[in-house]
Every structure is written in C-alpha cells, then in structure tokens.
Amino acid sequence: MSAAAEDARIVPVVIVVPPRVLLLDIAGPIEVLRKANLEQAAVRFTVAYVGPSPTAHSSIGLGLSGIAPLPEALPADALVLVPGMADVPIDGIGADGEDYAAAEVAIVQWLTKTIRPGMRLASICSGALLAGRAGLLDGQECTTHHGTVAELIRAAPLARVVENRIFVDSGERLTSAGITAGVDLMLHIVARETSHATALAVARHLVVYLRRGGSDPQLSPWLEGRNHIHPAIHRAQDAIVADPAHHWSVAALAAVAAASPRNLSRLFNDQTGMSVTHYVNQIRIALAHELVTASRLDMERVAEQAGFASARQFRRAWNRVHATAPSRLRREQTPR
Incomplete structure (x- = not known):
C-alpha cells in the first residue's frame, strides 16, 4: 500500500444483505465506490457485507456467499447501506417467503438496536422498508421505489414519505428510489466525501452523466451537459x-x-x-x-x-x- 493510501481518511461502508437481494442495488453503488478509490487518494471507502445468513439468494438467481454475521456494534463513522429485495427472483426460489420473513425480522431488529444517532444509514429501492420498520425514518423526509411508496407509508407512518424523487438526503438518513437511483445516491455521497470532480470522473466511467439531484427538479449543474x-x-x-x-x-x-x-x-x-x-x-x-x-x-x-x-x-x-x-x-x- 502506498504512503498516500495509508494516510487516506477511511469511510467504512457496511452493506446489509437481505434475502432475495436486488443484485444491482449492491453492484451499482459499490462499483461507484471502487472507482472512487481509484480516482483519488485522500478518502478510501472500505466495504463489508453482513447479514442474518452467510449466504443469500439474489434477485437474478445468483447465490452470494461469504457474508459476515450482523455485528454487535459499528464504527461511529460507518455508512450502513440497505439494498432492496425482489418479490420474486428470476428462478422463483423464495417466492413463497419461506424463512425469508424471519431473516427480514432479524435485520429490522439489528437495525433498531445498532443504528444510533450520528450514524448514517442509506437505503436503495425497497431497502427503505426495512429501515422504516426499524423506526429509523421517523420524522425524516424519505423516498423509495414508486411501487413501494404506499407500503413504506404503512411501515413508517411517522416518516415524511415523498414521491417522484431520485434520492432524498436528510443528513443521517439517505433514501433512494428504484435500483439505478442507488448509483445517483452513491455519486452524491462520493461528491460529499471527496469532491465533485471525483464524482464526475466516476459518473463518466460508468456512463451515467445525465442525472438529477436528490430534491432538485432540474438537472444538477455539476452533471448537466455530461451526457x-x-x-x-x-x-x-x-x-x-x-x-x-x-x-x-x-x-x-x-x-x-x-x-x-x-x-x-x-x-x-x-x-x-x-x-x-x-x-x-x-x-x-x-x-x-x-x-x-x-x-x-x-x-x-x-x-x-x-x-x-x-x-x-x-x-x-x-x-x-x-x-x-x-x-x-x-x-x-x-x-x-
């Protein structure tokens, strides 16, 4: 490891892997972080995958393994990422919900116990449902995939659920809409943690130039004209x-x-x-x-x-x- 890498500020990112996880909800945002690590040396994002089970069946039928147990505690500066879940994976496995309800309950209980004030939690797509059930969106403006807005309102009646947003940044709570919006949210986080130049370089690499800001109905000036x-x-x-x-x-x-x-x-x-x-x-x-x-x-x-x-x-x-x-x-x- 270079001296510059050793001196980098570390941002620990913890991905909670639910059952029937939408694989793009993980792959897209974490690819943003991988590229951000290569674009600059001042900040380094480290990634850990945790969950209620050491394996998970994904939305596209690909099995995931090597998932660490849900930890007893987290670093105070950790960013916890909760991806969404598919109702029915491509191969239909788990569509009947067997054992998956218990895994979701385990995640909700862990989130409730572990996420303390000052810790940042980001959700992608229907991942907001788990955060909402844990009470972590109470009093916060938040969003989710348009298909699960009504469900989030029921799961988190004390939250201010908004529609037609790509992502919402409420400080310690960051939520995003469906799937590819997770890339937009992570570009926003990278810009905040590093610089707009780094986020733009990553967006350029991923060919996702024409993006909107979280609550801005117009194109973000930093990304407009980049398509x-x-x-x-x-x-x-x-x-x-x-x-x-x-x-x-x-x-x-x-x-x-x-x-x-x-x-x-x-x-x-x-x-x-x-x-x-x-x-x-x-x-x-x-x-x-x-x-x-x-x-x-x-x-x-x-x-x-x-x-x-x-x-x-x-x-x-x-x-x-x-x-x-x-x-x-x-x-x-x-x-x-």
Whole structure:
C-alpha cells in the first residue's frame, strides 16, 4: 500500500444483505465506490457485507456467499447501506417467503438496536422498508421505489414519505428510489466525501452523466451537459469543475482539450447544448450555491471563491438562475 493510501481518511461502508437481494442495488453503488478509490487518494471507502445468513439468494438467481454475521456494534463513522429485495427472483426460489420473513425480522431488529444517532444509514429501492420498520425514518423526509411508496407509508407512518424523487438526503438518513437511483445516491455521497470532480470522473466511467439531484427538479449543474462521450469536451469540463474560479477563456480550455478555440466552441455547443461561457458560469453558480448554503462567507468572498470578478457580477449571474437572492436563501436555510 502506498504512503498516500495509508494516510487516506477511511469511510467504512457496511452493506446489509437481505434475502432475495436486488443484485444491482449492491453492484451499482459499490462499483461507484471502487472507482472512487481509484480516482483519488485522500478518502478510501472500505466495504463489508453482513447479514442474518452467510449466504443469500439474489434477485437474478445468483447465490452470494461469504457474508459476515450482523455485528454487535459499528464504527461511529460507518455508512450502513440497505439494498432492496425482489418479490420474486428470476428462478422463483423464495417466492413463497419461506424463512425469508424471519431473516427480514432479524435485520429490522439489528437495525433498531445498532443504528444510533450520528450514524448514517442509506437505503436503495425497497431497502427503505426495512429501515422504516426499524423506526429509523421517523420524522425524516424519505423516498423509495414508486411501487413501494404506499407500503413504506404503512411501515413508517411517522416518516415524511415523498414521491417522484431520485434520492432524498436528510443528513443521517439517505433514501433512494428504484435500483439505478442507488448509483445517483452513491455519486452524491462520493461528491460529499471527496469532491465533485471525483464524482464526475466516476459518473463518466460508468456512463451515467445525465442525472438529477436528490430534491432538485432540474438537472444538477455539476452533471448537466455530461451526457456525451466526446473526450475533448470532457477534458475541458473536467478542468472547469476542478477549478471553477480559474480564468477560463476559450483559448485556455482549447489548450486543455487539445482543440482549436473555434473547434472547441463548435464541439461544446454540439455536445452539451450550451456555450463554453454558459457552462463556466453554470458551474460557478453551482459552487456559489454551496458556499451560500453551507458557509458563513460574506457575498464578496462567495463571489471571489466562485470565480466572479465582483459581488455585483455574481448577483447578476445568480439572478439569471435563482428566483431567491443568495442572502435570503441563506436566511431561509439557517435553522432557527
């Protein structure tokens, strides 16, 4: 192991494997973590698989083995991931529910006993039902697959269940909709634990560029314009995302992309549907939004760190995107 890897901050991820587990609920999000470990050295995600049984039958008929017992305790900084379950696996095994109800009860009891305040729990698809039955979503906004929303409302009557969301981040509780939304949720977690640049690199590797944020009805600015596979444009976009405050002229980005300025402008419009300048401003506003809502910096410092020449220029660009002024948005999102 390299010295950099030894110095990395460790994020322990514990996957609870239920019976009839939806295999994509595990494979997709954990592939995000595997790639994130390769993209940067500052944070390392470790993965452990636990469950009520050392083996599990998956939704696609593939058997899983080597599953560790449900532990007595977890690290305080652990991220616990609960994937969903199939009603009927592809081969029909377990469709009658034999022994599976008892395994689900064991998971719910373990979650109730083990997950303490301060610990993060993420669910994918119908995994929210187990978290809900354990009382871990009480008082929280949450979501699940559209086909199990009604069931979650019954299982967790004290939760605020919302529909039509890809994922919901309520701080210690993160829930996502059906199956591939688990990839979106894990990209969100990677961005928060590492950087947007790392999450974008992983999304690019997995070819899942066109994604929405958890509660934003619009496309996330960090991922909008990424639903293409043109390497020169991705190089330019990667450079912008890595340092939004840099003075990114078309000529400077053309050098990064190994294209002429004229060709870069044409390709950028063709591949992203927007101009280079529009994309740069979009990323700067996305960064500014994070600084406004997650810091106490004054608006002049927000403008400077986001790459705007002045607070006035920042506010002008902000008002083209947001209906609420940045100072008012900060007041509205500050707990009373």
